[in-house]
Amino acid sequence: MIFLIGIIIKQGLGFAYFQNNNLRATRMALKMSHEYSEGLKTGSCTGSRCREGISSRNSASVLLIEDRLTAESAKYGAIDRTPQIAMGSGLHTRNLFQEFDRGESWNVPIVDFFINGQHFPFTTAKLKTICLTGDKSSCVGGYDEWYGDKPNYNGVSNWEPKCAKHGSNFYGCMRFYRVSANHPENINLSYWCDTDNGLDGNLVICPVSCDPVPAPGCNLPVEKRFDLERDGRVLTPTETDDVPVLERTDFSWQWFMVMAFREEYLDGKEVKYPKADINGAEGIILHDLRTKNTRLDVDSDLKEETIISLYPVTKRGSIEGIQVLDDQEGDLDFTLNDQDFAAGKPVAGLTDETQMYTFVRGPSHASGCNPTCDPARDPTCNQKCGTYLLIEEGKLLNPDTRQMVRSTQKKDQIDIITRVIQLSNDTDRFCDAGSAPTATVDGYPNPVEVCCNKNGDCYDQNHVDHGSNCVDTMNMSKTCMFEGNPDYVDPGTRNPKPLYPKIYVRTKVVDLHGRRWVTDVSEDPKPFGH
């Protein structure tokens, strides 16, 4: 029955820990969402306007991991640790529809991981600026990439030379693509179609194609709309990424082309220059009062990005620069699809890898410790010689204190618990461009202690040697970030195999607890009158 009581207590404590952590994660998420929306915390934002609130935790997510000692009364004390994992989310609606202005990187959404007290704020998106000029040499400095480097439809240039028309003059701009859903409203607005000709009355006829000569209201022909990977390859029995003809009416989405042209210039309301015509597909409106086509694929990764700002814009309305919020460029990319998995991109987040190492704290005998020396006589005496576990059992009466020591257990050890977080991109938030740990991350102290670049090794359990710069057993106890190596070649297969960044989270837990059972007999009458 004693064992039964012990098992019940152990299970009860386990459930209590689990519930406590779940409730705590929920409260932490609610609290973070409230504090950042209210401006009580501002993260990396500086300045008085930050006190109005920032949007990074509009929808806060918290992952809480704690490795706690199990509740047990084994002879040598509790030595097993059980991971307590909890996840909570919270939403404060104060800044839910707050405008996201150009350059406001502190408003990028963030998820928070708390691993044994170490706080890791990871971004799930990133601001990116893209140059949209027809010639790469015309790009003014400060852009992350030039859109023309990523053509669509098997090398067809994204540049449309007859994008806008003023009088008899044509002006060029880039072509973007967005997803158009199979919905009656989209059909009415000519955003959806499933045939180029009208032979079958049940099908929706596509407008005229913009190739080879654009005309007002033109867009993609039906074959390009249903070329889901935009690779220009015609549907064949082996090329299955396109949608078969018989399935197009019921398919859920298709591509729709949008010109990099500001449509405000069409109605002349904001125009200082003569009214222009778009000679092709629709343009973009990014205005306080209305928006249009603000979710576009601007980097040819077949996923849409959110437009933040359009700058600069030419006098005729052609957009030459754009800043977007890219959900695939943050620390963690949660938008992976089958195409990414086929390309070998790993799933971001906490992995299954966990290791635990146990070390004694004191130095070894070889380094000069002496368990028998007297500290009162020798100031240099160091008695702590790597005690792992001390057990004293039996009766030991101390005549001075009249206490009978029944048993003593004492531990003096360090547990190093390693967990691995797989990242999608190296955003230079934890390790800067020079492979040095940054001082702060989102206003919090940086938990990463060591950075290893593509030539380094954070002492992976598998000890895969990527080079010689950072292979150091001293890193085994430090939270270390491996920045990845996009140029890595698998030595076995000799094929390119990009290595993505990882963070090795090392938690150092000191365990000094113990117990001593003492029977106090000092109040008992002394024998023989002593």
Place this chain on the structure above:
Amino acid sequence: MIKCVKDKAHGTGQALMEFAFCMIVVLLMMYGTMMVFRWAGLDLAERRMAHDRMLTIDVNEDYGGSGGGPPPETGPLKQLDSYFYKPIGMNAVWKGN
């Protein structure tokens, strides 16, 4: 014969005494078991109820936030206090700390 009767009487009494002491111990153990069962369920339920109760208490809706006024702790942060609950005692044998 008399000796056998005498030993049998002693044996019966001894067994009775030992049985009585054992039953006392068993009863104490059963009491401890029941109290532990009670504690396990009550702790979980009380914590959940305290959490829900804390989330719905009244707050000062005019809290100033970053723009001044009553301190933020009087607003929704009051409902999100991390130390909202103290685990109840097990009291398996007697009430203690």
